Amino acid sequence: MRDHYDFxxxxxNPYADRLKKQIxxxxxxxxxxxxxxxxxxTGMPYQNIINYYLLDCVKEKKYLEVAFSK
Structure with a gap:
């Protein structure tokens, strides 16, 4: 390793501004x-896959219809 790196x-990083929140x-x-x-x-972390799936739901404006039986 070098003693000093010149940055x-x-x-x-163009992705650094993406807002991700840990929950x-x-x-x-x-x-x-x-x-x-x-x-x-896929070789992709499962948390990323869940995030992409939920992002797709947001973009497609998918809504879950829940019906509870009596």
Missing amino acids: SNGIK TIRLDDQVIEYFKNMAEE
Whole structure:
């Protein structure tokens, strides 16, 4: 390793301004397993896959219809 690195000509990471917030969310085991299996197939972290899936829901304005039985 060098003693000193010169970053004066460096470029700012274009993805650094993306707003991501760390949260805690409760998910069923089968949901986590589903996305973890997908992560193994794609080589992408499962958290990223979940995020992309939810972003797609936002972009497509998908709404979940929930009906509770009496």
